Amino acid sequence: MTTGRWLTAEGAALARQVLRRLADDGDLAGLALPVVEGRPDLRELPGGGLITGDARLAGLDLRRAWLFQALIEHTELTGCRLDGADLSGTVLAGGSVTGCSMTGAKANDLLIADGHWEGVDLTGARANHVTAERTTFVRCTFPRLAKAEFRACSFEECRFTGPVRDCQFLAAPRDVFRDEERAPGDRGAALREFAPGERGDAFRDVEFASDDLRDTEFHGMDFESVRFPESDRLIVIPRAFRAVARRADRRSASRTDEIGREFRRFLSSQSLQRPEKSETAGWAIDRRGLGDIAGFAAETLYVAQNELRAELVDSPPENVVGGP
Incomplete structure (x- = not known):
């Protein structure tokens, strides 16, 4: 699977549906998504500027996804793969990130606030100008x-x-x-x-x-x-x-x-x-x-x-x- 699948008319329509679901409550049930290693395949999803609130994103494959300048508030991310994802300028506030992999991610200018991060692997991520406030990090690996x-x-x-x-x-x-x-x-x-x-x-x-x-x-x-x-x-x-x-x-x-x-x-x-x-x-x-x-x-x-x-x-x- 490559970025090209999101560029077809059918792929672009699916991407819009996915982003609407993620912005709502994170429930992707019923969407025609392939499964990779037991996870819904959202690799290379074009999701720049995504805004979520009070959502639960669990077990998603978001490797190499484009999530730059996203606003992710009061959201639970659990068991997701974000290896190589572009999180530049993204804000994660008031939620939790648990058991997620972000190896090799682009995390420059990432802002984290009022959160709980546990079991997160950031090995090899590019992490310049990261800002975190009032957040607890447990068993996390930093680059x-x-x-x-x-x-x-x-x-x-x-x-x-x-x-x-x-x-x-x-x-x-x-x-x-x-x-x-x-x-x-x-x-x-x-x-x-x-x-x-x-x-x-x-x-x-x-x-x-x-x-x-x-x-x-x-x-x-x-x-x-x-x-x-x-x-x-x-x-x-x-x-x-x-x-x-x-x-x-x-x-x-x-x-x-x-x-x-x-x-x-x-x-x-x-x-x-x-x-x-x-x-x-x-x-x-x-x-x-x-x-x-x-x-x-x-x-x-x-x-x-x-x-x-x-x-x-x-x-x-x-x-x-x-x-x-």
């Missing part, structure tokens, strides 16, 4: 990403298979326990900040396969069993980056040259000036974006982290459950 933004999202048992460049993972803004709210000398407060907490914006059992995280930022996201490659290119603080940053800032005070000053400015921009940072959030960065301060930053942050870990082990506060 190489560039200029993507994930805001108020959570990731569970997911794998990022390629470089993640110039991307942002941002927690929702929230009230934080600020330095000035602490009583002077309240060492217990600093230690409590280094303890694990309950968070919604988090990576849980997530793997980053590549150490190429250039220009990527993690702000306010909890790291729970997050695996990065063993690499000197990365600096990873898996928990309580704000507390580590404050300790590193104090430790660096004796260094008054430009390296020390630039390092403190960097810490401020990454932590102290970020209201979305929770006290349990982790942090990671690619050293290649740090220039001359990379070596000093890695050493100072790891020393600060180890000091706080040792203090928490030696004198755990009463409200701490578990360790760093």
